[in-house]
Amino acid sequence: MDEFFSLLERGDGGALLQYGAAHPELAVTDAHLAAALGRADVLRGLLVRDTEAVRRTAGPQAFTPLLTACASPLHGRSSVHDAALDETVAVLLAAGADPNARESRYGVSALYFVTGHREVPSVARRLLAAGATPNDGESVFHAAEHFHEAALALLLEYHVDLNHVGDWGNTPLYFLLRWFDIAEGSAVRRGFDWLLQHGANPNVRSSAMQETALHVAAWQGQSVDVLRALLAHGADVTLRRADGMSAWRLAARRGFAELAELLEKAGSPVEPLSPDEQLLAACGRGDASAARAAVTAGWFARLSEDDQRLLPWAASRGREDSVRACLAVGWPVDVQDGMGATALHWAAMHGRSGLVAALLDAGAPRHLRDHEHQATPRGWAEFGRDVVPREEGDYVGTLALL
Template sequence: MKSLPSRPDIDHLKRQAKDLLADFRRAAPDAVARFRNALPLAAGRDPASVSRLNLRLHDAQSCIAREYGFDSWTDLKAYVDARRSSEGDPAILAKAFCRLVYAEDLADGTNRARPQAASRLLTEHPDLPARDPWIACAAGDAALVRRQLEGDPSWVNRVGGPLGLTPLIAATHSSFLRVPEYRDGLHKVVDLLLDAGADINLSVSKNSASVADAPPQAWRVSALHGAAGVNFDFDLTRRLLAAGANPNDGESLYHSLDKPVCTPLLLEFGATVTGTNALFRSLDFDDLDTFKLLLSHAEGTDELKGGRLLFWAIRRRRSPAHIKALLAAGVDPAVQTKDGVSAYVQALRYGLPDVAAALKAAGAASDLSEDEQFMASCARNDAEEARRIRARRPDLPAALEDTQLKMLPELAAAGCSGPVALMAELGWPITMRGGDWNASALNHAVFRGDAAMARQLLACGASWTEEHGFGDNVCGTLSWASWNQPLDDGDWVGCAEALVAYGMPGAQPDNEDPDCVVVAGKRRRFSEDVAAYLLQRGAENAG
C-alpha cells in the first residue's frame, strides 16, 4: 500500500488520477498493470483485455484510492478533507472525526458515515479519545470510558461532545460497530455505561431537512435506533432490549427495515407496527418474508383498511406474492383511488399483468376501457397492440387524463426503459411531470444514471431545461445524482454526454470555488468525471 504525504492535497490526487487515465489511454504498460492490481473491474483480466475497457476518470480515482488503502475515492477525499480542515485545531479535528464516524443528520450533514476514513484519522491521532470521553465512546475505548465513569459517575447521562450526544448514543450510533476490530470494544463500552446506570431510553433532539430551503424537522435519536436502525447490530440490539430499551421509540422499527436483521427482534420485544409506516417502508424492498412478518403483527390495523398499502405495493412494483399477502391480511381487492381507479387498472398501468391477474382471481372487476387497454399495452411494452389501438384511436395519447399521462414519468422513475421508449415514440407529452419528486421522465432517467433512456427521451423532444419539484432542472438533477450516486450502476457521464449532444452547454471553471463549475451561468457541483467531461466540452465550444 502506498503512503500518503504528511499533508495530502486532494488537487494533487486528482492530477494523479487524470495522469493515470491519460497513460492508460496511451496503452502505457505500467498504467494497465496498476488498474489490474487495484481496480476490481480489471482484476483477473489479462493486459490486453484490460486495455480494451472503457475506463473513465472515476475508475482512475478508484484505482488511486485503493493504492492508498481506501475502498473508494469518496473515502479518500473525506479523509483528506478532514485532515486539511483540522490542521492545528483539536476542536475542529474532533468535529471532523465525528463527521466521518457518524452518519448524515446525526453529524449535522447529509453524507454517509465513513468508518474507514475515521479509522485512518484515529490511527494518526490516537490522543483523540483521551481528549473527549464522547469520542472515547465512539471509538470503543473501554479503558478510557471506565476511568471517566470512575472519576465522574454523573457523566453517564450527560449530553455533550462535538455533536451533543449522550455517551450511550455516542457508542450505539458509531459506524465503528461495522468494523470488526472496533466492535467488541464498543460492546464493552455499552456494557460499562449500562452497568453505571445509563438511562437506556434517554434521547436527544436533532434537526434535519431533506430539501435545502425546507424548514428543519425535529426528530428524536435514541440508543436503540443506533443499534437496530443504523448499524444493524443484532447482539447489541438484543442487549439493549433486554435491558429495557423501548422498541416503540418512533425510529428503530422503521429504519431497521433497511437491513432487517434486527426487525424480528424488535417485534419480539413488543414493537408496534401500527402508525410507524413500517409496512409502507417494507414495500420499498423486495423482501416478502419481512413484509409477511410485519403483517402478522399488524392484524386489524387501520393501515390495512382502504387501499393505500395495496396501491403503494403496486407503485413499488412488488410481486404477486406481496399482493396475495395483503389480500390474505384483509385488504379489499376492489379498492379504488380517490379518482376512481381500481387496483386492477393501476396494476396494468404499471405494466404488472401478473399482479392484475392475482387481483382478478380475488374478485376484482377486470373491465377495461379502450384508453386503459392502450395504456396497459404501452406499460407492458406491447408495441404491436398499442399501435393497433392507436390506429383506431388517433386521439391517443392526447385524449388521456393527466393522471394517466403521469405514467410516463412514473415508469421512467422505475427504470422501465422499454415502455418509456414506446410511450415517447407514440407521442406521450414528454414534459409531463410525476413520480415522488414531481419530475419529468428525463429528470428521472438522469437521476438513475440511465444514459440510454435519457438519450431516447431527448431524441423524442425532451430538454435539459425541464424542471422538477425541487425547483431545479435536469442539469441540477445531473449535479445531485452524479455526486450522490443513488444507484450503484448509474452512468452519469453518459447522461452528460447525451444532454450536451442535445443542447445543454458545457461548463466553465468557477473562479470562486474550485470544487464547482458554471453551467449556463449557474454554479454546479458534479462528480469529478462528469465535471471533467463538461469542462472539456465547454473549452471546446469556447475555442
C-alpha cells in the first residue's frame, strides 16, 4: 500500500491502473484503492460488510477513501473513468463520508482536489451539495491560480467568500500577487482578473504584516498594468502596513520607479528614503554603481529581516541585475528566505548557470539545505530540470558548476 499512496501522490494514472491489475485482491478488499480506481460496485459491497471503512484513514497523509477518490489521477483520463469516479464519490457520500475531509500533511480538502488541483465540476458539485465548505482556504485559491473557470463559477454559486482570509493568513487575491508574476502567466492573470471582477476587495489585509493587495503587488514588483487593475477596483493608496509603510514606499525602496510614479499620481504621499533605503533601491533596480556609492558602515545589520532577504528574492524572480548589484556591495550570500532557500538555490532551480557561477565565486554555500525540502542547490537544480524546467535554463552547465 505504500506503493499505492506513492502513485497517488505522483498523479500517475497509468501506473495506478497497472498497480490495480497487479493486485486484484487489494482492488476488491481495500476501500482506498477501490475508491481511487473508481470501483463503485466493489465499494458498495465493502461498505455493507464494514461500515467504518468509509471513515478509515490510511497512508502518510491520512487519506479517507473519499480523499483518494477525489485525488485519483484517473480523473480526465476518459469519460468511462470520469463516470466511474463520479459514481464512486456518490456511493461514499451516501455511506456517510465527510465531505469536508482533509489530508494530514497540508490540510487540503477533498474539494481542493476537484477544483484547485484538477477541475472536476460534477464531483465538486456533489461535495458542495453534501455540505463541503467552499471556504476551505485552498479551493478558490488554486482554482484561480490555474483559472479553472467552471470550478470558480461553481464555488461562487455556493457562496464562496472571495475575501476570506484562509488558514495561511491571506486572501486568494493576495496569494496570487505574493507567489506569482501575474503578467507572466496567462492562467494566473485570468484568475486575478476573475477575482477582481467577482468582488475580491484589494483592501482586505493579509499576513502578519497586515498587507493589502496593493502593498504586496508593490514590493513584489508586479507590472504597472496589474497595479492599475487594483487601483481601478478600489485599492486605497493611503493605507499602511503594520510597520507603517505605504505601497509607494515599498515600491520606491525596491527600486520600482515606474510603480512608485503610478502610485504617486494616484494620490499616495511621497516620503524621503533613508540612506539604507536608497541602497536597497539601487540594488533592487540593478544599479551596482549607485549601490556601491550608497554603502555606509554597518548597513546590512541595520536592515530588517525582510530587507536582508532581497538577495534570494531577486534570484527567485530571475532579476539577475539585482542579484549582481547585491553581490557588488558584499551582500551575504548565505542569507535564506522564509523557506530556507538561498539565492544559489533559486538560481540553480532556474538553470541560470551564469548567476550560479557568480554566486559561487562570491562564496555561496553549495551544501546548505533549505527548511522546506531539506535539499541542497544541486537538488533544486535537478528538480528544476526534471519538474519545472525553464526553456532558457542551462541545467547541464548549472549542475556541472555545482
